[in-house]
Structure formats: C-alpha cells, structure tokens
Amino acid sequence: MSSNRSVIDINSLNILNLQLIPSISWVLLGLFGSVGSFLLFAVICTNPKCRSNFYFCLMHVAIADTIYCLSSFICGLKRLILLALTLPESCSPTECLWVIIPLTIAKNVCLAQAAVVGFDRLLGVSMPFRYKTFEIKHLQVADLIMWVLPTVIFTYQMIVSFNPAPIIASCSIGQIWLPIVGSLSSGLGLAWEVLSILIYSLLLAVLLHRMYTAKHKGNSTTVSQGN
Numbered sequence: 001m002s003s004n005r006s007v008i009d010i011n012s013l014n015i016l017n018l019q020l021i022p023s024i025s026w027v028l029l030g031l032f033g034s035v036g037s038f039l040l041f042a043v044i045c046t047n048p049k050c051r052s053n054f055y056f057c058l059m060h061v062a063i064a065d066t067i068y069c070l071s072s073f074i075c076g077l078k079r080l081i082l083l084a085l086t087l088p089e090s091c092s093p094t095e096c097l098w099v100i101i102p103l104t105i106a107k108n109v110c111l112a113q114a115a116v117v118g119f120d121r122l123l124g125v126s127m128p129f130r131y132k133t134f135e136i137k138h139l140q141v142a143d144l145i146m147w148v149l150p151t152v153i154f155t156y157q158m159i160v161s162f163n164p165a166p167i168i169a170s171c172s173i174g175q176i177w178l179p180i181v182g183s184l185s186s187g188l189g190l191a192w193e194v195l196s197i198l199i200y201s202l203l204l205a206v207l208l209h210r211m212y213t214a215k216h217k218g219n220s221t222t223v224s225q226g227n
Contacts, residue, residue, distance in 0.1 A: 023079040030073025037065040053139040054124070057117045060143045064110035071103035075171065089170040093163050096171035104173060104185055105154050111192035112146035118199035126206050150188065157181055 041062040044050045082089055119142060124131045161178040168175035173182045 019079065019083060023076045023083065026072045026076025027080065030069045030071070030076060033069030034066050034073060037062040037069060041066065051136075053134070053136045054117070054120050056136065056140060057113065057120050057143060060147070061110060061113045061117060064106045064113055064147075067102050067106035068110055071099050071106065074099050075103065078171070090167050091171060092166060093168050093176045096168075096176050100171060100173060100176055101154075101158065104158075104181075105151055108150040108154070108185065108188050108192065109147055111189050111196070112150060113143065115192055115196040115199055116142045116146055118196055118203060122199055122203045122206065125203060125210070153188070154181070154184070157184055 041059055044055045044059045044062070079089065120139065123134075123139075158177055158181060161181050163176055163178060173185060
C-alpha cells in the first residue's frame with residue numbers, strides 16, 4: 001500500500017513540475033520582456049534623435065513584443081494561481097480568446113517585424129545615398145503590411161477553425177482551435193525566421209563586400225602615393 005502511495009505521490013509531483021515550470025517561465029518571460037520592450041518604446045517616443053525609419057521599425061517590434069509578453073505573463077500567472085488553489089484549468093474556449101488571440105498574433109507580428117528591421121538596414125547599407133531620400137511614411141508601409149498580414153491570416157483561420165467543444169482542458173492554442181491553427185502559427189513563424197536569416201545574411205554579405213572594397217581602395221591609394 002505504501003509503495004502504491006509513493007508512486008502516486010511521485011506521479012503527482014511530476015505532473016505538478018510539468019505545469020509549474022512552464023508557468024513560472026511564462027511569468028518571468030512576460031514580466032521582464034514587457035518591461036524591456038516598453039522601455040524601448042518609451043525611449044524611441046521621447047527621444048527626438050530617434051526619428052529615423054530604423055527606430056520606428058524597432059518601435060513596431062517593441063509594441064508587438066510587449067503585447068506578446070503581457071499575454072504570456074497573464075497566461076502564466078493564471079495557471080500559477082489555479083495551481084496554488086488546486087483548481088482545474090478547464091474552461092470554455094471563449095473565456096480564453098481575450099488573451100490567446102493577442103498572444104498568437106503578436107508572436108508572429110514580432111517575428112515579421114524583425115525581418116523588416118533587417119530589410120531597413122539592408123536598404124541603408126546597400127544604397128546609403130538613395131536611402132536618405134526615402135520618406136519615412138513610404139518606408140513604414142513594410143511595417144504596416146507585417147501587422148496586417150498575420151492579423152488577417154490568423155483572424156480568418158481562427159474563425160473557421162474554432163473548437164466547437166463546450167469545455168476545454170486548458171487555455172492554449174491547441175485547445176481553443178483545431179490543430180491547423182497551431183500548425184499555421186508554427187509554419188508562419190518559421191517562414192518569418194527563414195526570411196530574417198536570408199535578409200541578415202545578405203546584409204552581412206553587403207557589409208563584408210564594402211569592407212573589402214574599402215580596404216582594397218585604401219591599399220591602391222597607398223601604393224599610388226608611394227609611386
């Protein structure tokens with residue numbers, strides 16, 4: 001009997017750890033991430049020197065990251081409270097929409113905006129003189145697209161893939177919607193990451209080429225002056 005009770009206690013402890021550790025991680029991620037992103041947003045808004053398109057692109061990243069981190073903080077805190085009170089996480093799907101929808105959309109928007117930051121730097125490095133002639137409102141179109149595109153895609157998919165079950169086990173993407181939404185979130189997030197890698201790789205190649213060209217011209221100038 002004691003051995004059975006020990007097994008039950010160990011299983012309960014393992015289940016508790018599986019729920020507790022992610023919840024604490026969400027709370028810490030949400031707390032520090034939202035504070036850091038909000039401070040970045042505040043600096044860009046209040047500092048007159050931060051009026052270039054690059055800083056505005058960073059501001060979009062900060063806004064999306066703040067929404068994502070706050071949503072993660074709320075989800076983690078809610079789970080910790082339920083664990084402390086030994087209450088079940090089960091609820092209706094509609095009770096979670098107000099926090100899961102911003103979390104899902106903001107996550108993909110943040111990844112998409114990171115690609116826009118790289119694209120802005122690529123323009124500034126590859127065509128510096130022409131870049132200075134661009135109007136900020138025209139450059140900001142890319143940021144606007146990266147807000148609208150994920151929002152439209154996920155809003156449509158969330159509507160058509162809503163879980164019809166009256167009660168779900170927990171407040172998560174995999175429970176509120178059919179599996180296609182989770183797959184879409186992962187796939188689209190991966191696409192933004194691949195796009196960012198390609199853009200930043202191209203940016204690095206342009207920088208290395210400019211460094212090589214500048215060094216080569218410097219050596220040529222030194223040789224001609226010596227002659």
